[in-house]
Amino acid sequence: MQLRMKQSNRILSTYTADVSGVCSALYEMGGMTVMHDASGCNSTYNTHDEPRWYNMPSMVYISGLTETEAILGDDEKLARDLVDGINGLHPRFCAVAGTPIPTMMGIDLSGIARLVERRTGTPCFGFKTTGMQSYVVGASMALEAVARRFCPETPKKVRSGKPSVNLLGVTPLDFSVTGTVEALRSLLTENGYPVCSCWAMGSSWEELMQAGNADVNLVVSSAGLTLAKFFREKYGTPYVVGIPMGEALTGEYLAEIDNAAETGENRYPVKGGKIPTNGKAALIIGEAVWAASMRRAYELSTGKPAKILCPLELDGETLAPEDLRITGEREIGAEMAKSDLVIADPIYEYVLPKGISFVRFPHEGYSGRIWRKEIPVFVGKDWDTWWETTNF
Amino acid sequence: MIKMAIYGKGGIGKSTTAANLSMAFAKMGLKVMQIGCDPKADSTINLHGGRPLTTVLDLVRQKGKAVTLEEMVTVGDGGVFCVEAGGPTPGMGCAGRGIIAALEMLEEKNAFAVYQPDVVLYDVLGDVVCGGFAMPIREGYAEKVFLITSGENMAIHAAANIAMAVENFADRGYASLGGIILNHRNVPRELEKVQELAEDVHTGIVGELPLSSLVQQADEMQQTVLQAFPDSEMAKEYEKLARQVLKACGKENL
């Protein structure tokens, strides 16, 4: 029998869920994050979605929702547990994030957050995650909520030298823990661009609160775009979208940072590359900002165009109308069949039609830790080094 | 824009009163949207000459996210924008979750920004049996809750329960009580009993409606009283109530 179901996956996996995206974004901020779900569901997060779990402490918990609480709508139990947790742990803030069961029950987590905040005086967030969207949605809402709540007014300072920057949308789900974040920081500082803060890996709370001082924001994943828009509205900071992959793109990228600082306009150094019009070309599958950066780096390196297939909800303003926003194994397989080269997470290789080349690029937010060792450092000339190993 | 929700015991007159209030607001020159939050989907039926509306959930069932605002919102008598949330087949599914899904769909499609109503009326199913039926009073939805009751014990009991729920939700930033609407059934000590209720739940009686056969006659004609008998005493009562309700919302000059 031939399965002809649409939107169903036999082999392909799902991306990390929105609720893990919230936890991941908030992991290093000193808050207490609670997933409102049945006990045991936390292991999805801490064993598959969170590489920092075993060497960096954080207050991430599961509420241990039971069937009785669900039937009786016992919100008070959750509220009490949150209050107890806050009183015992003294977190900087408390965040509670929804999963499929609370979604189906229609629990109002922001209402509960306000209640807990009134009882404890600790700032609380209730995130309307459902467990049915991807991590980019969760990370995006968490980053923006924290900034909106806590980032202070900052006096406009006069710039001397190269523009200073924030990195927005940085989580292990897109960058893993294999050195890329550190390399990106060094690349910027070595070229004279001070890094004020990184949202949110490797920055102290004090650094995060200084984000308003940066001259330009760098949106390095689609999870950082909402935050960039908020900073634009609050501080007037322009943003640049993309990841500087390879030396050639890095040159253009840095020039666009200068440009953004000079003109106050947002810049898109990874956008507007060649889009294949006819004939076979490369297909890049993954998160939109990563994919657009990869396309530009690929084009600069080979002179060839590529198309993007983004199965995630957010696009980072980097996709062209010709790019694809589809999910579903059959649909994705059909697009692969039209290309001559696919650059994607190794899971996609399992549904690759015969005769098409494949470049493996593991994505933590998709295949987790399985191929982490294979994830290259993918900024600056490290990208070039990696690209050479692919022999394209 | 002022957003209000009408709650009360089953059959007490919520939908009738809501539809007549909508007409009265419309007559005052206000843009009104009435949203029925009841799987029966009969809240706005008398604003449509008795023709049932296609509910939001029916549309979602057929079209998924592709459903448009124009399909969900229809214009009834007096130019009132009418919406029925709808619900599952009786005895199946989850009605409360349905209300949530319907209201979220309206929000997703920016219903208020597009239609820009001055008054939004949520007409909510009798008893707040589960979380979904509290949805209309969550932050971002109704700001004021009006309880409809008569002097009948069951109606008073239901109103008291709803008032208690509203009070419990205060710490969550939900809607507050706007007051009680006394829909007379002419039972003994009616006003006195409802006054007692008002005191118990720390609110006031914002207005009273007499028991009137015109209401049922209009119902027979599948119209509101304001449409069927615009010059009647009862129509004037609804118009008076409309002004009192706006006053209770602090919007008498709307």
Ligand SMILES: Nc1ncnc2c1ncn2[C@@H]1O[C@H](COP(=O)(O)OP(=O)(O)OP(=O)(O)O)[C@@H](O)[C@H]1O
């Ligand atoms: N003031 C009134 N005088 C006479 N009849 C009335 C009055 N108000 C309502 N009614 C009648 O009461 C009946 C029930 O009214 P309605 O359907 O509005 O109640 P409801 O609270 O919306 O009910 P449900 O909880 O089932 O939705 C209708 O037949 C209506 O005509």
Ligand SMILES: [Mg+2]
């Ligand atoms: Mg009704």
